Amino acid sequence: MTTYRTVSIDGLDIFYREAGSRDNPTILLLHGFPTSSHMFRNLIPALADKFHLVAPDYPGYGNSSTPSVNEFDYTFDNLAEIVEKFIAAIALKKYSLYVMDYGAPIGYRIAAKYPERVQSLIVQNGNAYEEGLREFWEPIKAYWQERSPENAEKLKYLVTLEATKWQYTNGVRNLEAISPDTWTIDQHFLDRPGNDEIQLALLYSYGTNPPLYPQWQEYFRKYQPPTLIVWGKNDYIFPPEGAHPYKRDLKDVELHLLDTGHFALEEEGDAIADHIAQFLASRLQPVSV
Secondary structure (H helix, E strand, C coil): CCCCEEECCCCEEEEEEEECCHHHHEEECCCCCCHHHHHHHHHHHCCCCCCEEEEEEECCCCCCCCCCCCCCCCHCCCCHHHHHHHHCEEEEEEEEEECCHHHHHHHHHHHHHHHEEEEEEEEECCCHCCCCCCCCHHHHHHHHHHHHHHHHHCCCCHHCCCHHHHHHHHCCCCCHCCCHHHHHHEEEEEEEEHHHHHHHHHHHHHHHHHHHHHHHHHHHHHHHCCCEEEEEEECCCCCHHHHCCCHCCCCCCCEEECCCCHHHHHHHHHHHHHHHHHHHHCCCCCCCC
């Protein structure tokens, strides 16, 4: 059974989903933009018989607190710090990291800081290489170079219903397999007052991530976490050019390019669950009780 809980971190309510016995290996699930732990709603019960799964919502997303940009500095450093404190608050000692989209720069900050805690990586359309930032990112890169109202205006479409729906439907095989609840729920949270400013702040802060790529790649090379890559190959935001370079730095890496789009769990959730179960069964030692 999945439980729905909230813990207080630095005065913020951080919502999270949890399922499975703590006697089993933990998977910490870190969501992307513009969604929340809701993206893992089907994966969690699919794996809960073998694993302990935890999926938090970041500040500004889902059911967690959404302070204004004047009350909270929305940067990836700060989101990673909140997740780090969340990990401590619920007493996770070791875990596999499932990182997707925004979850990658958050998760890799934590992994590089506490490498001894990370038992494996599961990467779903999460970038750590320059090769992965292609056409979609050009107007965002312009915003990094000049944080002007004109450049900001060009990015405001990213919080519209049309853009949210596109993220779920672009590149999928079968539109009828994608529940409209996905973009409807995400848009509900995006439409909260002040949320457009939050998302613009994080789009700007994303510019702090590429300079850290060499540090994260060094973490891969030095600590060699077993890594499963399950990547929607038709994703325009994080195309497969960002998936292949992991093989340069990691020795134990298994790559599956899936015939779907950005939110690969929506169409390939069963396959991803199977890949995770098989991959981790051969890499993780059972936890002694």
